[in-house]
Amino acid sequence: MIRLDNIVATYTTQRGHVNAVDGVTLEIPDSIVMGIAGESGCGKSTLMKVIYGDIGFPLSLSSGMVDYGFVNERGEPVTTENIRREWFRHISYIPQSSMSSLNPVVRIRDQFVDFPATAGRKKEVLAQVRAFVPKLGLPPEAIDAYPHQLSGGMRQRIMVAMATFFQPEVILADEPTTALDVVVQKSILLLLLDLQKEMGNTIMLVSHDMGVHYQITQKMLIMYAAKVVEYADTDDLFQRPLHPYTLMLINSLPTIGDDRARHGLPGSPPSLWEMPQGCRFAPRCPLATALCRKEEPPLLEHERGRFSACHYAASVPELKQTLQAGPRLSEIAHDTAQLTADVERDV
Amino acid sequence: MKLAQYVVQRFIGYLLVLFIGITITFFLPRLMPxxxxxxxxxxxxxxxxxxxxxxxxxxxxxxxxxxxxxxxxxxxxxxxxxxxxxxLDFGPSFTYYPEPVSNILLDAMPWTAGLLITTTLLSWLIGNSIGLIAGYFNKRRWATILEVVGIILYPIPYYILALVVILLLAYWIALFPLSPTFLPGPMTWNKAVSIIYNSFLPALTLILAGFGWNVLAMKALAVATKEDAYVQFARLKGTTDRTRMTNYVFRNAMLPQITALVLSLGFIFNGAIQTEVIFSYPGIGMTMRAAAGAGDYNLLYGAIILTIFSVATAALILDLIYPLFDPRIRLGG
Incomplete structure (x- = not known):
């Protein structure tokens, strides 16, 4: 189990300090796929950096640390202090810009053996890599190629191969498929899932795509303005969200056969510089009351394994009913046609 | 085969460039009144x-x-x-009549080539190493000092730099001769040593004058390259600074620098006129200056054609070796 204890991650900027992750406490069970969602700037990527242990100027950890729940070669527990030495041994990373994350002028096989973990046994490792890549749907010769000779999907499979080859306990994937077309996206995600099932690693997946989260993840973490607003099993969270923000994220997701107009989220997240008092989501929340604007709701376990940071978590299912009674697209289209006709007659 | 086709194409282009250059040198003077x-x-x-x-x-x-x-x-x-x-018959020289121009150029060539190939390569190596380190560690204070070396050296006019070096190392501290004296006769160990000793000052000024630009160019390239996604990912892989600096940043940032190096090697037979005149160095530059002063057309012609030939050859060599450094050209995209 990975424990995050009151993580506060701060960026030092010219305007001063700003907390991109502001007090996150979490327990992530082993061998699950956990999704992280939220709008841009909510702190997802910063949280990933903190978990990966990539903390360096301008990012610093003002409070808390991560306990990974496994030990290193010397039997010491691995925490934020010493995680850097375990990179790609016990924790690996699939980057966002996977298309350009390979050195263009060096053969892929040479990029497979410049990890500190492979120092001094490159030949042996390379033979293992050659045996390993067919599992990822790649020909063994693919590692002899230069990156530009492979397609986007193949390059992404190489990144997945790198991230899984050392069988790390934890794999972090920051929007690993954003640059790929939908068909390739799906095959890559399924591949990652297969490998995860076989090796039993914990995967943390950041994605804007709620559909991907629904299909792939077992647990979901919803972030808003540097805070966790909801954390629950994916199925529960999608069926009966306990935070209005989660509900509105899900509602923006189209479903086949449902022609109701999608509800976008009105407004935008608050600037990290001018955080509103009380609940950070209150200015955009249909349930917000005076209490919300005054007092920040803590992340509480409202039901077993269901965490939500909302004063009115219990009312969210009701809100869902109200929102679903919205007008159908066909009705809106009818209204628009009527309106156009009216305008034309008046002219 | 693709490779053969590539080489043949480049070679045809090379011959064409030579032909056009030589033709222009023929017609241009005839257009003058x-x-x-x-x-x-x-x-x-x-x-x-x-x-x-x-x-x-x-x-x-x-x-x-x-x-x-x-x-x-x-x-x-x-x-x-x-x-x-x-x-390669450019007729006799007027100044050294009846000595053929080609003989005069052949005598001067090894001096210029030896001096300029050595110094161009050295200033490329030293300049790019300093630039790479200054660029890769651009956030550290000591790296800024390295860059300052380039910023100070680059804008100094060559003749001032040369005079300062002469004052310093030939006059105040008389370590090296003011102008070189070369032993006649066949090449012996002693002669080789004396050539290196006598060429040291001109070589030093050329290296100092050349490497400032290399420092600045490489520094700028390295700073940009180290922010590229593949270098950032290599950092997250846990690779050492040394690996990233050489295999990732340098391997990519050196590509434009190789172009610059080979092209500047192509220009060496223009001679380093300033250097050769200041140090009385018996190279092509000195020969060309004397020829221009004495109206020795044949000798000038010969020198100009030598320049055309060496620039075009450098471009051909660049085309042929560049794929070795950049697989994207070697293997298509």
């Missing part, structure tokens, strides 16, 4: 202080026309000219 033969004759007359007889003038005219290759109509001249260029 005036006639070199008349010029020369009037010079001779002015010097003689009296007019020559018409017969003597005509004789002089004919022999000069033969010497300059100006007999017959322009197409005959052009054909003869091309035939002579192919045989």
């Amino acid at each position: 005036g006639d070199p033969i008349n010029n020369y004759i009037s010079q001779v007359q002015a010097r003689a202080g009296q007019s020559l007889s018409a017969e003597a003038t005509q004789q002089l005219r004919d022999s000069l026309a033969e010497l300059y290759g100006l007999q017959g109509d322009i197409f005959t001249q052009y054909r003869n000219y091309l035939a002579r260029v192919v045989r």
